[in-house]
Amino acid sequence: MRQKLWKYVGNIVLALGVIVTAFPFIVMLSVSLQSMNEIYSGELILIPRTWQFKNYHDAMTNGNWARYILNSIYVTGTATVVSLFVNAMTGYVFARIRFPFRKALFILVLVGMMVPPQVTLVPLFVLVKNFPLAGGNNILGSGGTGFVDTYFGLMLPFLAGSFGVFMCRQFYVMFPKELDEAAKIDGCSRFRAFISIFLPLSKAVLASLAVLKFIGAWNEYTWPLVMTNTGSGRVTTVQLALTSFRNEGEIFWNQLMAATIVTTSVVFVVFLTMQKYFVAGILAGSIKE
Amino acid sequence: MVRNMKKTISLILAFLMLIALFTGCSTEPEKKEETKTESTATTDTAASDVTLKFIRIGNDAAEGDYWKGLIDSFNKANDGITVEYDEAAIGEAMETKLNTAFAAGLGQDIIGHGIMSVAARVEAGHYMDISSYFNKWEGKEDIMPSVLANGTYNGKTYGLAYSTTPFVFAYRTDLFEKAGLDPNTPPTTWDELKEYAIKLTEKDGEKITVAGFAFPMTSGNFVEFDIFAFGNGSLYYDDEGNPTIDTPEKAEAFEFLQSFLPDVNLPYNSNEVNPFLNGNAAMTLINNVALTPMLNNEEYKGKVAIATPPTNGTDADFCGCNMLFIGGNCKNPDEAFSFIETALTKKEVLNRAKVLAIPVTRSSQVDAFIELDPMNEVRARCVEIGIGMPRTTWAASFQKIRNEMVQQVLYSKAGAAEALASAQSQLEAEIAG
Incomplete structure (x- = not known):
């Protein structure tokens, strides 16, 4: 009872x-x-x-929304996939390979987590703008616009990421030493061992990280704001476009909410489609057979 | 051998990255030096291709389309000059975008921005003094003095207005008739305002159902109070540029508002809609743009009228303003000003009034503006008597302190004299650092 x-x-x-x-x-x-x-x-x-229902039509015709959504999917998808690989590989190196200054370098990575993004915004922008031989720049990085207003420039800050490296490193550090030794006996190089043994065992951490990375990149506002030319709309992302439903005296809430529903639906569809992989990935690390 | 090669490659790569890093960090000062020398020597660049980056505050599609159209025709008409359009949402977005671009030495060439930006960005070197261009401009004598004042700082001209957003006194003609008031004679003085507001207020017992006069409780920028201060002859600062918060005129404005607001008002905060817009108030002071949806609403067709704000002797109003500035790093100011001239021709000023319902900024266009809509007579007058936010480096502090003060006096029932004195000393302390 x-x-x-x-x-x-x-x-x-x-x-x-x-x-x-x-x-x-x-x-x-x-x-x-x-x-x-x-x-x-x-x-x-x-x-x-x-x-x-016309609010949806009005919202989607207020700018090139097909382009904004595709831009966001492209930037977020690519940044998520590439960053997972980069984070996993870097985490693996910090966890499994002994090399000089390893600890010092890892502390540097951790420092990256402690610095707020507002502080790094301008230096990052300067680096992306002055990237040598990109966007009309010379070898010294001047003369052009670098990766400003490009897809690559939008993705760049998301490709690494201290938190992902830290998470992967903590995950790989738990594996037994014997796994490396077995791989070495079988003639695997470090890279082969990572790709063939460690990476397939990383579904749990990568699934969690993928969710965080995807949401982070999809919702990012400030970096695309400073990086893109919203006037041309060439690489404008949805978060920037959502700010266009207001003028000096009024916010068009109905259209803004309609556009938000549409953009949220994209994320919703992605998660519904990928849900079983995420759950399987997360469970993979928790069940011992 | 292989190890040595790896080392060498690593060193070269590290060296290249360091160079890139230092080049990136040193770009801005280099550009500033260039600006100093090139601002006076632009004839060479005029002959070659010039690209001007233009950014404006606001990213609504209607105004965006207008600017894209103008830029397109300007680019076609001016061989060798290409204006590239960009925009940023009102508020932090614009500031972040400008600050990052200027910090990276990629500052825009033409900037469309508001009054509050003037002092801070002039001091930061982000806006160029365009007095020499302005003095030769054909529209010099035609631009309304009240509008021109917004772009000046320390006696120099930095920005020229392309759009104004005056506050208007809006009232419901049907509710006037219902209360036995003549809808053609709105209140023009404070006494009339109070009398009308009391007559127009509808109550259900003690509860106000229709406000005689709607006044905000909190606001992003409490300019409604400023309108009363202006109407009583008090300004933001004196001739020397010192803040004048604590004045007898402002104390009188507070006393006047305190004397009737509690009995006639449905106060609203910054997250709520002005009750006038949802039919629950008979009179209010409102941004001209914010009133547009109500004027276009069939339900209120013919029931809403506008007038200049009631005053206590001084004809004055609040009027926001966006202006075109030339970026402090602009290498081609001649071409940049040529674009500004194009945007501010009589034809374009009137075109903006037609397409975007923006009040005209040139006196010669007022008659044509009124022909478009009889209500434009009031809008034009509001611009003519309009005063913008202070063009001082302490404008942001003033805004914060003023907002707190108004709330304290009108809603926390603090004494007006104490609140004014406290706000004045607080602002002076902040200015003194």
Whole structure:
């Protein structure tokens, strides 16, 4: 009896949690289908009086949204995949290979986690702009625009990342030494051992990291803001485009929410499609056979 | 052998990276030096291809399309000059984008920005003194003095306005009639405002259902209070540029507002919509652009009118303004000013009024502007008597302190005299550092 009661209480708490979590999304969906008059009425309206589906059309024709979404998918997807490989390899090197100044270099990597991104914004921008032989630059990195307003420039800061290196290093450091020795006896080079043995065993850490990296890159606002020419819209990402639903005196909340629903849907679809891999990856590290 | 080669390659790569790093870090000073020498010698560059980077504050599609169209026709009409368009959202986005670009030595050539940016960016070397160009400009005598003032700093001209956003006094004609007031004679004085507001307020018991006069409780920028201060003859600063928060005129403005607001107002905060826009207020002071959706709403067709704000003797209003500046690092100021001239011709000023409903900034275009819409007479007048935010390095501190002060006096019931004195000394302390 008591067990049943606790079960009910648990379910109620969980249901409340679901409502609290889902409520902002429900409001967002509702506002995306309301007229501006309803929004201005000052009441909380969850079911629109007249369903304004044209808000979606208006929002998606306010700029080149197909391009913005594709830009975001391309930048986020590429940055996530490449950064996972780079992070895993760097983490592997710090965890499994002994070399001079290893600890000092790893501390440097950790320092990267402690410096806020606002501090590194300008130096990073200068480095990307002055990248030698890129975007009309000479060998000394001057004369052109480097990687400014390019896809590569947008991805660059996400390709490494201290946190990913730290996470992978902590993961690889737990593997037994015998695994390296067995690989060596079988004639594997370090790189081969990483690719054939360690990487396939890293699904758990890579799945978690992929989620974090994807969300981080997809939601990034400041770096694309300073890196891209929003006027041309060539490499504009969705987060930048979402700011265009306002003028000097008004915010078009219905269109803004409609565009937000569309961009969130992309992430939602990605996660629904990849969910089983993420879950399998996360479980892979926790079950011993 | 192989090890030595690896070492050599590593050293070369490290050396190249160091050079790239130092080149990157040293770009800005180099460009500043170049600017100094090249700003007076632009004839050579005029002959070759010139690319000008233009950024404007705001990224709404309508204005973006207007600027892209103008730039397109300018580029076609000017062989050898290419203007590249960029934009940034209002607020932090614009500041971040400009600061990063200037810090990296990639500062834009033409910048469309607001009044609050003037002093700080002039001091930082981000805006160029365009007095010499302005003095030769055909529109010099035609630009409204109130608008021109916004782009000046320490007696020099830095920016020329392309858009203005005056605050207007908006009122509901149908509610006027319902209260037995003549909708054609809105209040022009403080006394009338108070009298009308009391008559127009509708209550259900003690609860106000329709505000006679809607006034904000919090705001991003409390210019509604400034309008009352201006109307009573008080400005942001004196002739020497010292802040004038604590003045008898401002104290009087507070006393006036305190005397009737609690009985007629539905205060709203910065996250809420002005109750006037959702039909719950009879009168308000509102940004001209923010009023547009209501004027276009069929439900309120013919029921909303605008006027200049009621005053206590001084005809004055608040008016925001965006201007075109030439970047401090611009290597081709002649070409940059040529673009500014194109954007500010009589034709383009009127075109913006038609396409974007932006009040004109040139006196000669006022009649044509009024022909577009009878309400434009009020809008033009509001621009003519408009005063913009302070063009001082302490403008941001002033804004914060003023906002806190207004809230304290009007909603926390603090004494006006104490609050004004405290705000004045707080700002003076911040200016003194």
